[in-house]
Amino acid sequence: MTLPPDLYGRRRLDRSWRVFAKALAGFEVVMGRFALEPVVRPVNDRKCALVVRRVVPQATDVVSLHLSAPDTSPLPTWQPGCHVDLELPSGTVRQYSLCGDPGDPFTYRIAVRRLGTGSQEVHRLAVGDEVRIRGPRNAFPFIRAPRYLFVAGGIGITPILPMVRLAAARGADWHLVYCGRSRDSMPFLDEIADLDADRVWIRPDTEFGVPVSGAELLTDAVPDTRVYCCGPPPMIASVRVDRASGLHYERFSPPPIRDGKPFTVELRRSGRTLDIPADRSALDVIRDAIPSVAYSCRQGFCGTCRVGLLGGDVQHHDSVLTDDERRHSMAICVSRSTGTLVLDL
Structure with missing residues (x-):
């Protein structure tokens, strides 16, 4: 059994990992289990314009949109679990899962239930309208299993x-x-x-x-x-x-805040200081004061709400920033503190 390098973050396995790999392979043979595929989260930050080709009612307050390139050229490949960031004509960005056929290289399909302002704008789209997307990206990878x-x-x-x-x-x-x-x-x-x-x-x-x-x-x-x-x-x-x-x-909504502690954010450019209660995110409180602050997933994996960090100790709960990026930025939708943070807002 050869362990994939992207699963453990190394190209060559040291001796301990080789021993572990052989033991695991033998165990799988004895148990008759299928080997699981590595958890792969493809990241595609390419932005491109797409055209709405079809709008199909799917249920009460739900429509599906078929999107393709203006010149009908092939689109980036995707796997089950992938989503795209959809940028609407107003500039609003929302994330939607791809729910069509991964084998179709020319069409992306999404489905949207009418709930908030973003989804209402999606429901106003018509055939021929242009939108922009980023992705596909996968935060919900599908692995092989019996x-x-x-x-x-x-x-x-x-x-x-x-x-x-x-x-x-x-x-x-x-x-x-x-x-x-x-x-x-x-x-x-x-x-x-x-x-x-x-x-x-x-x-x-x-x-x-x-x-x-x-x-x-x-x-x-x-x-x-x-x-x-x-x-x-x-x-x-x-x-x-x-x-x-x-x-x-x-x-499809923010995770509940568990065991949260209150903290304070100082918005340097705005000259405001805001108290973040234990049961609310920094994003929610900051948007009350500055409604234009960008956000999308509210779960810490898209990076849309990332802001500059000028001071303070952050409890990082995102899954998108690198260790180096966390030294000078934070995802305000999920990350917190127990003291005071100074943000570039």
């Missing part, structure tokens, strides 16, 4: 759908649980109907009377199952309570 349980809630089906199709194409053992308020609110039911019906459970709240529990969602999570989950925070939280390992998830 069996999967996919759990999707509402618009959370968007990153999950390409994963299901790839798992089926690979011949893996898989099951899908798809939840929502009602069937009318759940996009892509027509495409899911083309999958193996014995492996799919459509679970609208209106047909069961109550939201689904974590234990119900994990019914098909037998040992060695990789669980991929995407949806609203309460659903993800219920799954995390009942699943301690083998869980991969992506949320």
Whole structure:
């Protein structure tokens, strides 16, 4: 077994790692397990203009957009779990999962539920309109495994759908649980109907009377199952309570702040000092004072909200900045402090 260099960050394995690799390979043979692919997070910061080619209603308040290059030239490749940063005509930037066919080199498809101002602007787009994107990038990598349980809630089906199709194409053992308020609110039911019906459970709240529990969602999570989950925070939280390992998830809203401590930020250019309470992010409080501050994912992996750090000790919780960058900048959506920070704002 050859361990990929990008998994451990080295080209050559020292003796201890070679011994470990041989032991692990023997263990996998004995157990009859599939070797997992390395967790790869491709990063593509290329920005390009795309044209809206189709706008398709998918459910109540959900539309899908088919995007391609103005000259219909091939687009950067992507894998299930990838997303793009979509820059709208107003300058607003939002992130959306790619939910089309990775084998189609000419088209990206996204689906958007109408909620806030950004999604409302997406719903006003028409065929022929131009938008700009950055990416694709992957913060939700799909790894090879013998069996999967996919759990999707509402618009959370968007990153999950390409994963299901790839798992089926690979011949893996898989099951899908798809939840929502009602069937009318759940996009892509027509495409899911083309999958193996014995492996799919459509679970609208209106047909069961109550939201689904974590234990119900994990019914098909037998040992060695990789669980991929995407949806609203309460659903993800219920799954995390009942699943301690083998869980991969992506949320469409900021993670809850746990055990936060209050701190202070001094905005040098604005001449303001703001108190950040224990249960709010620096981004939220700063945007109250300066609404134009840029942000996108609010989860610490896109870097849109990165600001210059002029002083203070930061508790970095992002997954995008390098160690060198963290010396002079921070992602204000997730990173915190216990004292006073001086920011270049």
